[in-house]
Amino acid sequence: MAVIEIRERAPETTQRQRYSHYFAVAFCLFGLLLGLNLRDSALFATTQYADTRAGIRAFYPENWLIDTSSPDYVFRVRDMTEPGFKTTIQVSMEPVSPQTAIRNVIEALSLERMQTLAQYTILSIDPYFLEDQPEAFAVSYAYAAGNTDPFLESVPEVVRGMDILTIKRGQAIIISFRSDADTYEQNLPIFERFLNDLEF
Amino acid sequence: MKDSTALAKFSHLSGFRRVALLALGALVLCLGLIAATNVLAQQPVSGFNLERIQRATVFLIQAQDVGNDLEITCVGSGTIVNRNGLILTNAHNVAPSETCPGDTIVVALSVRLDEPPIPKYIAEIAQMDPGADLALLRITRQIDGRLIDPTTLGLPFVELGDSSSVALDQTITVVGYPGIGDDPLATVRGTISGFVAEPSGGERSWIKTSANIPGTMSGGGAYNSAGQLIGIPTTAPVSTIAASLACVWDTNRDGIINNSDRCIPLGDAINSLRPSNFAAPLLRAASLGITIQPLTNTATPPPPTDPPRFSRLFFSPSVNDAGMPTTVLRSLPAGSNSLYLFFDYENMTPETVYSLRVTTDGIPNPTFSLAPVRWSGGERGMWYLGSSTQPWPNGVYEFTLFANGIAADTARLVIGGAPQPAPTFSDISFGILDLQGNVLGNGFVLPAGNVASAEFLYRGMTDGTPWTAIWYYEGEEIFRTPEDTVWTGGAEGRRTTSISVPDGLLPGNYRLELFIESRLAATSDFIIAGAQEGVFPKIFDNAHFTTAASVAEARTSPAISTFAARTNVIYSVFNWQQIAPGTPWRMRWSVDGNVFYDQTQPWNGPESGQQYLVQVTGPDGIPDGTYKMDLFVGRLQLASIEARVGIGQLPIDRFALTTGAQLRGRIVDAETGQGIPGATFVLISDQYSVSDFTWDEEQIYATSISDQFGRFEIDRLLQFSTSDRQIPYSAVVVAEGYLPLSADGLVVEEGEDSSIDLLIQMIRD
Numbered sequence: 026m027a028v029i030e031i032r033e034r035a036p037e038t039t040q041r042q043r044y045s046h047y048f049a050v051a052f053c054l055f056g057l058l059l060g061l062n063l064r065d066s067a068l069f070a071t072t073q074y075a076d077t078r079a080g081i082r083a084f085y086p087e088n089w090l091i092d093t094s095s096p097d098y099v100f101r102v103r104d105m106t107e108p109g110f111k112t113t114i115q116v117s118m119e120p121v122s123p124q125t126a127i128r129n130v131i132e133a134l135s136l137e138r139m140q141t142l143a144q145y146t147i148l149s150i151d152p153y154f155l156e157d158q159p160e161a162f163a164v165s166y167a168y169a170a171g172n173t174d175p176f177l178e179s180v181p182e183v184v185r186g187m188d189i190l191t192i193k194r195g196q197a198i199i200i201s202f203r204s205d206a207d208t209y210e211q212n213l214p215i216f217e218r219f220l221n222d223l224e225f
Numbered sequence: 226m227k228d229s230t231a232l233a234k235f236s237h238l239s240g241f242r243r244v245a246l247l248a249l250g251a252l253v254l255c256l257g258l259i260a261a262t263n264v265l266a267q268q269p270v271s272g273f274n275l276e277r278i279q280r281a282t283v284f285l286i287q288a289q290d291v292g293n294d295l296e297i298t299c300v301g302s303g304t305i306v307n308r309n310g311l312i313l314t315n316a317h318n319v320a321p322s323e324t325c326p327g328d329t330i331v332v333a334l335s336v337r338l339d340e341p342p343i344p345k346y347i348a349e350i351a352q353m354d355p356g357a358d359l360a361l362l363r364i365t366r367q368i369d370g371r372l373i374d375p376t377t378l379g380l381p382f383v384e385l386g387d388s389s390s391v392a393l394d395q396t397i398t399v400v401g402y403p404g405i406g407d408d409p410l411a412t413v414r415g416t417i418s419g420f421v422a423e424p425s426g427g428e429r430s431w432i433k434t435s436a437n438i439p440g441t442m443s444g445g446g447a448y449n450s451a452g453q454l455i456g457i458p459t460t461a462p463v464s465t466i467a468a469s470l471a472c473v474w475d476t477n478r479d480g481i482i483n484n485s486d487r488c489i490p491l492g493d494a495i496n497s498l499r500p501s502n503f504a505a506p507l508l509r510a511a512s513l514g515i516t517i518q519p520l521t522n523t524a525t526p527p528p529p530t531d532p533p534r535f536s537r538l539f540f541s542p543s544v545n546d547a548g549m550p551t552t553v554l555r556s557l558p559a560g561s562n563s564l565y566l567f568f569d570y571e572n573m574t575p576e577t578v579y580s581l582r583v584t585t586d587g588i589p590n591p592t593f594s595l596a597p598v599r600w601s602g603g604e605r606g607m608w609y610l611g612s613s614t615q616p617w618p619n620g621v622y623e624f625t626l627f628a629n630g631i632a633a634d635t636a637r638l639v640i641g642g643a644p645q646p647a648p649t650f651s652d653i654s655f656g657i658l659d660l661q662g663n664v665l666g667n668g669f670v671l672p673a674g675n676v677a678s679a680e681f682l683y684r685g686m687t688d689g690t691p692w693t694a695i696w697y698y699e700g701e702e703i704f705r706t707p708e709d710t711v712w713t714g715g716a717e718g719r720r721t722t723s724i725s726v727p728d729g730l731l732p733g734n735y736r737l738e739l740f741i742e743s744r745l746a747a748t749s750d751f752i753i754a755g756a757q758e759g760v761f762p763k764i765f766d767n768a769h770f771t772t773a774a775s776v777a778e779a780r781t782s783p784a785i786s787t788f789a790a791r792t793n794v795i796y797s798v799f800n801w802q803q804i805a806p807g808t809p810w811r812m813r814w815s816v817d818g819n820v821f822y823d824q825t826q827p828w829n830g831p832e833s834g835q836q837y838l839v840q841v842t843g844p845d846g847i848p849d850g851t852y853k854m855d856l857f858v859g860r861l862q863l864a865s866i867e868a869r870v871g872i873g874q875l876p877i878d879r880f881a882l883t884t885g886a887q888l889r890g891r892i893v894d895a896e897t898g899q900g901i902p903g904a905t906f907v908l909i910s911d912q913y914s915v916s917d918f919t920w921d922e923e924q925i926y927a928t929s930i931s932d933q934f935g936r937f938e939i940d941r942l943l944q945f946s947t948s949d950r951q952i953p954y955s956a957v958v959v960a961e962g963y964l965p966l967s968a969d970g971l972v973v974e975e976g977e978d979s980s981i982d983l984l985i986q987m988i989r990d
Contacts, residue, residue: 179902
């Protein structure tokens with residue numbers, strides 16, 4: 026018995042087909058990159074804040090609530106979607122004399138916070154590198170925060186914070202970051218990006 | 226007030242098709258918007274928002290630091306009258322005194338209205354009028370001692386009403402704490418049963434009420450039908466009455482709780498309200514944040530050591546403009562509705578507690594009695610209590626005055642029958658005689674000179690009737706008409722009598738008593754002060770405003786009538802002459818026509834001098850406005866100066882709104898119904914819609930963050946829309962893990978106060 030094997034001849038891909046394949050792969054990659062980019066844009070979208078009087082330009086996360094009405098700070102932004110304590114970035118300026126050292130500012134700040142924040146505890150004071158600044162310090166601290174409305178029954182939250190302090194043009198510049206202790210590490214990159222973009 | 230729970234359909238359809246979710250969400254948001262709009266528009270409203278009043282009512286604990294413990298020394302009620310935490314209460318509840326020696330004031334709030342209050346804050350006295358027994362506290366710290374920025378408090382508060390507009394038989398509601406901290410808020414209803422006149426506040430120095438108010442509610446609030454505070458229930462505890470003490474702790478650690486321990490004075494049942502108009506200057510001064518401090522003659526005389534004393538009780542049917550009796554009564558005919566009890570007082574201090582007990586035919590008459598209250602006059606002088614707004618029923622009245630719980634003096638009067646024709650003297654006024662024999666001047670404050678004259682009316686006199694005029698200087702008799710003096714002027718008319726002293730009448734307080742036979746028929750006090758300027762006294766001169774770097778410089782700095790905005794210190798300077806120590810004088814300050822400082826006190830400096838200095842300070846700058854200082858002796862205005870600061874007009878307080886709707890609610894998970902803690906409710910100002918909202922605080926009317934049960938509340942009242950002006954609010958609700966919600970066009974229809982309770986359902990993202 027003879028076996029007759031009928032075999033289809035392997036088709037030759039045309040150049041056009043090959044380019045189509047390459048294009049499809051490239052398109053997928055492009056789509057993937059675009060998606061990643063869109064995701065990043067959504068996640069890390071920022072809004073510009075500029076105060077020519079204070080000489081500050083900053084980019085803060087989009088849809089964070091900005092407040093410039095208080096005399097206590099130049100501006101403050103808060104993430105109002107966070108549960109519990111609202112992650113906050115704040116920039117404030119205090120006039121200082123030529124004799125004032127950053128350590129003096131830290132002491133004054135600590136004295137004030139001891140009187141206004143519950144269980145205020147300084148965790149560490151370390152030198153910090155700020156671009157174009159000869160000297161800066163980072164103060165890490167923690168405290169307990171609660172709802173200010175006396176008629177609401179909220180459990181106080183542990184808040185961790187970090188102040189970056191430097192002195193420039195006769196002003197102490199205090200850049201503060203505060204977040205719920207549970208999400209502090211997770212939110213810290215937001216503050217780092219803020220610092221990278223901050224101009225003063 | 227009528228609350229209602231609104232199921233605002235701020236909810237999403239729970240679904241699994243995430244693609245459709247946003248579209249559905251948008252649809253439901255629209256539904257939510259419509260529902261919420263309708264909800265807000267249809268709220269039943271009424272003028273009296275009891276819940277808001279209750280939330281503004283606080284329990285005050287005065288405590289003393291003893292070693293490491295705080296011992297409770299006094300308790301009382303108070304009312305928040307400003308969103309920044311100003312609390313109105315009785316001064317005796319909070320000011321350190323013999324009965325209440327504490328130095329710390331704890332503020333407790335009713336977080337749940339049906340439960341006892343919870344301590345939340347520490348407060349300090351911002352303004353005080355010990356005479357009126359009113360104090361205004363400012364919340365300064367959290368209960369754990371942390372400092373508070375008052376501008377961030379946003380507390381519920383009530384509006385001060387015009388107490389001069391309340392009428393007899395008007396219904397009132399009194400809110401306060403009936404116990405010593407273990408009871409929830411109490412609400413007592415009653416009516417206005419009368420008014421009591423005193424020299425310190427005129428015809429409406431006290432509002433009498435039929436409401437049965439416990440003594441611990443002293444310092445709370447009495448409200449009219451519009452929910453405005455029209456009076457402060459007031460009674461002062463008398464330390465000598467053991468029955469009025471609550472002893473609940475073994476403070477001396479002897480194992481027994483009795484009167485030897487630190488007990489809390491409770492005070493008697495209250496039937497008197499201090500009108501809210503007395504509190505208006507205190508509130509204004511505290512809101513302005515400025516302090517007025519006299520810098521000259523600041524030494525105060527030592528308090529009297531002898532016990533307080535009342536004497537020379539008599540009755541008059543009316544009081545003249547100078548606070549003096551028009552005549553002296555022996556009886557009052559039926560149908561009379563005006564009667565005043567006059568008396569002399571000595572050795573009184575602001576801590577003296579006095580009361581008046583009236584009986585009619587031997588039966589206690591609470592309508593005309595006055596519960597124990599703090600003394601609001603000086604150390605000595607003439608005082609009155611009375612009423613001219615209600616009929617006095619016929620009967621034999623007995624009036625007994627008490628000082629610190631001890632009966633001091635009693636007088637009787639018969640009311641009823643027909644008017645008795647009897648010889649009378651009345652309407653004494655003082656001045657200087659002109660050449661025609663007319664008495665000229667302002668009536669009760671005369672310049673220094675050799676002669677003082679009095680003019681009075683007489684009726685029903687018969688020639689030949691013996692009469693006597695006796696003149697006193699500082700309580701000492703200095704002249705009387707001869708004993709055999711008889712009347713020669715006819716039946717009725719006007720007559721003059723004078724006193725002449727060759728060496729001149731010394732500045733000070735004088736009194737004239739006129740007797741018909743041996744009966745006191747009329748009496749009046751007057752003051753001699755200042756140099757002669759025609760027939761008028763010139764006591765204060767060269768009054769002006771100035772500013773300077775130091776007190777010493779201020780005395781010689783030139784007069785200024787316009788000050789820069791945010792000026793920190795202003796001085797008023799004036800000279801004075803011939804004013805005797807003890808002479809009552811009054812300094813009144815106002816801004817834009819509203820009085821914020823009004824003090825009457827005895828002069829305690831030398832008779833004449835220059836550059837009396839008063840310092841006005843505002844740590845954050847004196848607010849813009851037109852400031853005026855007026856100086857009085859007796860009731861005579863003798864100097865008035867005015868100056869502008871900044872634009873010369875007070876800034877408008879956009880948070881002072883007291884009418885509107887209270888918005889609160891609960892944010893819950895749509896699936897589980899559990900409250901979402903930490904959700905943010907943002908109420909956007911009416912100038913912006915959700916699409917305009919860029920997450921800028923300036924666009925926000927108010928925000929609230931939900932508590933552990935998902936409850937939230939907006940700390941500002943929503944304004945009512947009117948037919949002329951719609952005020953459409955917008956709202957955004959965000960919470961991590963949930964789809965955000967938003968709504969435009971939230972409108973509260975014009976009406977009166979109401980509470981709006983929203984239930985907001987959110988679905989998971």
